Amino acid sequence: MRIWMAACAFAVCAVAPASASAYELRQTSQGAFVRWQDPQVTFVVDSSLDKAAHGATDAVVEAIAAWNGQGGGPHLVAQRGSGATGPANDGQNTILYMPDGYPPAGNALAVTVSTLDETTGDLVDTDIVINGRYAFAVLSERARSKHQAAVSNEGGGGETDGSFDLEHVVSHELGHALGLADVYNDDHAVMYAYTAPEDASGRAPSEDDLKGLDSLYGGSSKRAGCGQACVGGSAAGGWASALMVVAACAAAIRRRRG
Numbered sequence: 001m002r003i004w005m006a007a008c009a010f011a012v013c014a015v016a017p018a019s020a021s022a023y024e025l026r027q028t029s030q031g032a033f034v035r036w037q038d039p040q041v042t043f044v045v046d047s048s049l050d051k052a053a054h055g056a057t058d059a060v061v062e063a064i065a066a067w068n069g070q071g072g073g074p075h076l077v078a079q080r081g082s083g084a085t086g087p088a089n090d091g092q093n094t095i096l097y098m099p100d101g102y103p104p105a106g107n108a109l110a111v112t113v114s115t116l117d118e119t120t121g122d123l124v125d126t127d128i129v130i131n132g133r134y135a136f137a138v139l140s141e142r143a144r145s146k147h148q149a150a151v152s153n154e155g156g157g158g159e160t161d162g163s164f165d166l167e168h169v170v171s172h173e174l175g176h177a178l179g180l181a182d183v184y185n186d187d188h189a190v191m192y193a194y195t196a197p198e199d200a201s202g203r204a205p206s207e208d209d210l211k212g213l214d215s216l217y218g219g220s221s222k223r224a225g226c227g228q229a230c231v232g233g234s235a236a237g238g239w240a241s242a243l244m245v246v247a248a249c250a251a252a253i254r255r256r257r258g
Helices: 047-051 056-067 166-178 207-217
Strands: 002-008 040-046 075-081 093-098 110-116 123-131 230-232 243-245
Touching (some): 040 047, 047 093, 093 166
Parallel strands (some): 040 093
Antiparallel strands (some): 002 110
């Protein structure tokens, strides 16, 4: 068993041309597809997110709701919690904000850290870390970027102006948490590997994203759910041992077209 980090390094560059959609799936080094076997998966929304942006907790709950039960995937529950200090294989799937940044994330806006069975691809634990080296906000749903300058964050590029939409960033990471990988040829997909400050597009999974989930979980046999992310109370979890392996994807994130 190992912990694998899927790092999505967002950058602001020139617009990449979009072509036919083609979802991508996460795989282990042994070729197994990464997915949950549990019919219900709980994500603890840590109180640290309150420091990321006004309305951050509600935005994260909305992002979770958008993926709930889609494509036959697991029923997702949002549970409020507090006290997380970082990702850990502790039996608790946590979404948290690290205001001073998270060095293993490098230039990524956020990272998804997963504990899984390398042979079967079955997920055991996954945490999403929002990188506090960037500015975030819960933007108007109609917000679209007008950025024209090519500013790359990959490899220590220049500074970015404006705030990134927290709901979009978390929604993208939740796609990773469910087993989807970045795509590079469909700028309407949540899993599109490019974004921009001041842009709130791509908050809910697209048709291509749903096709990816369907291939993993079988949409024809959807599991029962409440139709939205249910919110629970406090959280607790136990410890398990695992080997930590960090694998950051070399994905620059370009400006999403409005």
